[in-house]
Amino acid sequence: MTKNNWLRRITRVIGSVKLASVLLAGLIFAAFYASIVSRSAFSSWWFITLVVMLAVNTYACTLRQWRGAVKRYKQIREGRVSGKPVTVDLPASDPADALATLAKLCRAKWYAVSLQNSRLVAHKNAIGVFGSALFHTALVALIFSAFCGVITGTWGRFGVSERFVFSEAADNYVVFEPSVFAPQDPRRFTLELEKLLVETDENGRVQRFASQVNAVDNKGLRKTQIIRAGSPLVIGGVTIYQHRYGYSPIFTLVLKRGDVIDFIVELETFGEPDEEQEYSGHLVVPGTSCPGYIRFYPGQPVKVAVTIEEPAEGTVTSGVLALGEWLEFSQGRLYFVDWRYWGSFTAVGDSWRNVTFTAFWVALGGLIAMYIINPRTIRATATSEGQVQITASSCRFSSLLQAEIRELARQLQSIGQVLT
Structure with a gap:
C-alpha cells in the first residue's frame, strides 16, 4: 500500500463519524459527572484529552468537507451532474429555439444560464454546497472557544x-x-x-x-x-x-x-x-x-x-x-x-463568550445552508434526431427537482416549442 493511501486511511479514521460519536458520548458523561459530582472534572486531564481528540476529529472532518465542497462547486458551475440525475427527452420541431426558450424559463427561476453551441448549462444555489463545510468549521470554533472558556474562565x-x-x-x-x-x-x-x-x-x-x-x-x-x-x-x-x-x-x-x-x-x-x-x-x-x-x-x-x-x-x-x-x-x-x-x-x-456565541450562529447558518439552500444543475442539449435532452441533478430533495423539470417541460409544450 502506498504512502498516500495510508495517509488517506488514517485521515478517514481520524475524521470518522463513528469516532466523533464515541467522543461525544464521553463528553456527555463528563458533563453529567461534573454537574452531579465535581465541577473540577472540567479541568481534569481526561476531560481535556476528550475535548482535544474531538477537536482533531472535527478538524480532520472539516478539511475533508471543504475539499469536497470546492470540488462539487466546480462541478456545478461546469454543469456536470452527479448522483442519480433526472433525464427527460423531449421531441422538438426546432431544438435550437427550444433551448433558447428553456434558457429564458431557467433564468426566470433564478438559474445562472450558459447557452453555447446547442448546449445549455444552468445552475442555482451552488453556494449551498459549502453549508456542511461551514457547519463543521463553526463546530471547530465552538469546541475551541468553549474549551478555552472552561480552562481560563x-x-x-x-x-x-x-x-x-x-x-x-x-x-x-x-x-x-x-x-x-x-x-x-x-x-x-x-x-x-x-x-x-x-x-x-x-x-x-x-x-x-x-x-x-x-x-x-x-x-x-x-x-x-x-x-x-x-x-x-x-x-x-x-x-x-x-x-x-x-x-x-x-x-x-x-x-x-x-x-x-x-x-x-x-x-x-x-x-x-x-x-x-x-x-x-x-x-x-x-x-x-x-x-x-x-x-x-x-x-x-x-x-x-x-x-x-x-x-x-x-x-x-x-x-x-x-x-x-x-x-x-x-x-x-x-x-x-x-x-x-x-x-x-x-x-x-468567560472572555471567549462572544466567540462561542458567534460560532453557534454560524453553525446554525451552515445547517440552514445545508438543508434549505439546495444546489441544482440542469444540462440540456439539442440532438441531431430533433430532440432536446434534459439532464438535471440536485444534492437533496430529488422529488422537488423532478417536479421542476416536469414543470419546465409543460411550459415548453404550452408555448409550442415541444411536440406532443
Missing part, C-alpha cells in the same frame, strides 16, 4: 442584601472556582442590590421577583440594570445571572463585655419567596462560639424565632422577636432591628 456565587454592596473586599462573601489558567482574583466588579422588585397578583400574593442592581467595574464603568431570568448583567468581562432570592434578618448583638456587633443572616429560598412560609437557617452568634438557629416569618407582622445554644453553660435560650425586641442570654442581648430582601447571584467570567 471563572465561576462563582455570592449573595447581597437589599441596599447593601458586594465588593472585592468581601472575600468571605463569595466562593469562586477558578479554572486551570484563570486569573488569581476573578472579582472584577462591585454590585449593589438597590431594590428587589416584587410582582404580585390581584390578591397581593407574591408572583415573581427581579433585582434592580447598580454595578461598577474596575475601570469605573457604571451600569444600572434589572436582572431577571433570561436577562443577565454583563460587566467587567463577567456575566452575572440571578440565582435565588430570600430574606435577610438584621441583628445587633450587644455583649456584656461592651462589644456591639451588627450582622445579617441570609436565608435562601428554593423558589420564589412566599410571605406565608417560614424560612430557617443556622448561625454562629458573632463574637461568641454559640451556635444558633433562626426561623423567619415574613408575614404581617414580621417576626423571627431565635434559638441560641451555650454549650459551656449547658443552656438553650429561645424566643420569638418582633422588630425592635431582643433576646437576652448569658453573654448579652440580641436585638432584631430590621430585615431586607436578599439576592443570590452567579458570576461567570
Whole structure:
C-alpha cells in the first residue's frame, strides 16, 4: 500500500463519524459527572484529552468537507451532474429555439444560464454546497472557544442584601472556582442590590421577583440594570445571572463585655419567596462560639424565632422577636432591628463568550445552508434526431427537482416549442 493511501486511511479514521460519536458520548458523561459530582472534572486531564481528540476529529472532518465542497462547486458551475440525475427527452420541431426558450424559463427561476453551441448549462444555489463545510468549521470554533472558556474562565456565587454592596473586599462573601489558567482574583466588579422588585397578583400574593442592581467595574464603568431570568448583567468581562432570592434578618448583638456587633443572616429560598412560609437557617452568634438557629416569618407582622445554644453553660435560650425586641442570654442581648430582601447571584467570567456565541450562529447558518439552500444543475442539449435532452441533478430533495423539470417541460409544450 502506498504512502498516500495510508495517509488517506488514517485521515478517514481520524475524521470518522463513528469516532466523533464515541467522543461525544464521553463528553456527555463528563458533563453529567461534573454537574452531579465535581465541577473540577472540567479541568481534569481526561476531560481535556476528550475535548482535544474531538477537536482533531472535527478538524480532520472539516478539511475533508471543504475539499469536497470546492470540488462539487466546480462541478456545478461546469454543469456536470452527479448522483442519480433526472433525464427527460423531449421531441422538438426546432431544438435550437427550444433551448433558447428553456434558457429564458431557467433564468426566470433564478438559474445562472450558459447557452453555447446547442448546449445549455444552468445552475442555482451552488453556494449551498459549502453549508456542511461551514457547519463543521463553526463546530471547530465552538469546541475551541468553549474549551478555552472552561480552562481560563471563572465561576462563582455570592449573595447581597437589599441596599447593601458586594465588593472585592468581601472575600468571605463569595466562593469562586477558578479554572486551570484563570486569573488569581476573578472579582472584577462591585454590585449593589438597590431594590428587589416584587410582582404580585390581584390578591397581593407574591408572583415573581427581579433585582434592580447598580454595578461598577474596575475601570469605573457604571451600569444600572434589572436582572431577571433570561436577562443577565454583563460587566467587567463577567456575566452575572440571578440565582435565588430570600430574606435577610438584621441583628445587633450587644455583649456584656461592651462589644456591639451588627450582622445579617441570609436565608435562601428554593423558589420564589412566599410571605406565608417560614424560612430557617443556622448561625454562629458573632463574637461568641454559640451556635444558633433562626426561623423567619415574613408575614404581617414580621417576626423571627431565635434559638441560641451555650454549650459551656449547658443552656438553650429561645424566643420569638418582633422588630425592635431582643433576646437576652448569658453573654448579652440580641436585638432584631430590621430585615431586607436578599439576592443570590452567579458570576461567570468567560472572555471567549462572544466567540462561542458567534460560532453557534454560524453553525446554525451552515445547517440552514445545508438543508434549505439546495444546489441544482440542469444540462440540456439539442440532438441531431430533433430532440432536446434534459439532464438535471440536485444534492437533496430529488422529488422537488423532478417536479421542476416536469414543470419546465409543460411550459415548453404550452408555448409550442415541444411536440406532443
